[in-house]
Amino acid sequence: MINTPIIATIMLNNDTQIFSEYHLERFPYFSRFSIRSTISDLSKTIKDDVPYEQMIEIEVPNVLNVKGFLYLKKINIRGIQYVRKIILITDSSYDVGICYSLIRKLVYSDEGEATHIIKNTMDIANPSGNKSSDDIRSINKNLNETTVIIKRSIESLLERGDKLEELSAKSEQLMKDSAGFKKDTSYLNRCCILI
Numbered sequence: 001m002i003n004t005p006i007i008a009t010i011m012l013n014n015d016t017q018i019f020s021e022y023h024l025e026r027f028p029y030f031s032r033f034s035i036r037s038t039i040s041d042l043s044k045t046i047k048d049d050v051p052y053e054q055m056i057e058i059e060v061p062n063v064l065n066v067k068g069f070l071y072l073k074k075i076n077i078r079g080i081q082y083v084r085k086i087i088l089i090t091d092s093s094y095d096v097g098i099c100y101s102l103i104r105k106l107v108y109s110d111e112g113e114a115t116h117i118i119k120n121t122m123d124i125a126n127p128s129g130n131k132s133s134d135d136i137r138s139i140n141k142n143l144n145e146t147t148v149i150i151k152r153s154i155e156s157l158l159e160r161g162d163k164l165e166e167l168s169a170k171s172e173q174l175m176k177d178s179a180g181f182k183k184d185t186s187y188l189n190r191c192c193i194l195i
Contacts, residue, residue, distance in 0.1 A: 007066055008036075008089040009118055010043045011106060013082040017043070019114045035063055043087050046070060055100050058087075065092045071103045 007026070011019040022039070024032040038061060050056055050072060058068040069088045074081060086103050105117045 005091045005094040006088065006102075006118060007091065008039045008087070009106070009114070010039070010085075010087040011114060012043060012085040012087075013077075015044070015085075018110075021115065021118060038062055039087075039089055042068070043085070046085065046087070055103060060089055063089075066090065067092050067094070069099050069103065071107070073107050075108065 060068045
């Protein structure tokens with residue numbers, strides 16, 4: 001069975017559906033139609049009274065192990081004002097940050113772009129694809145560790161630089177003191193010439 005993280009994506013302009021894509025392969029064959037109907041009905045029941053430009057988690061009734069997100073934005077297309085609704089239904093373990101990024105990309109896209117954006121997002125972050133989410137987490141962990149090491153190195157370089165400046169100032173003072181000492185000793189030795 002194919003296990004894609006994005007189950008459904010629906011885009012509406014003023015309650016008119018302009019794009020929908022479903023990936024219901026994870027569900028039993030005979031329940032797919034009812035799940036699709038549930039998701040489609042959900043898109044029709046959502047009102048425009050939710051805050052604009054905020055991703056809101058919504059409940060998907062009668063479907064287990066999924067989460068839904070809603071995003072509303074007022075957009076202007078060829079001089080006409082629309083309320084663009086984007087509904088994204090994903091696997092319950094799918095990363096919320098990726099969902100938000102996907103929704104932000106879909107806001108100004110049309111049908112052809114939306115299909116391409118969704119496919120690219122699933123290719124990048126699909127847990128069963130080329131890179132698993134564990135691999136991505138381990139890469140992020142390694143990056144964070146490397147960042148800490150680099151910060152420590154920079155701090156030690158700055159401290160070393162301060163110490164070098166202090167050492168340079170002390171050596172200049174020592175040179176001045178030694179020049180003064182040489183001058184004083186030559187003055188004092190002037191009276192004591194040995195024959």
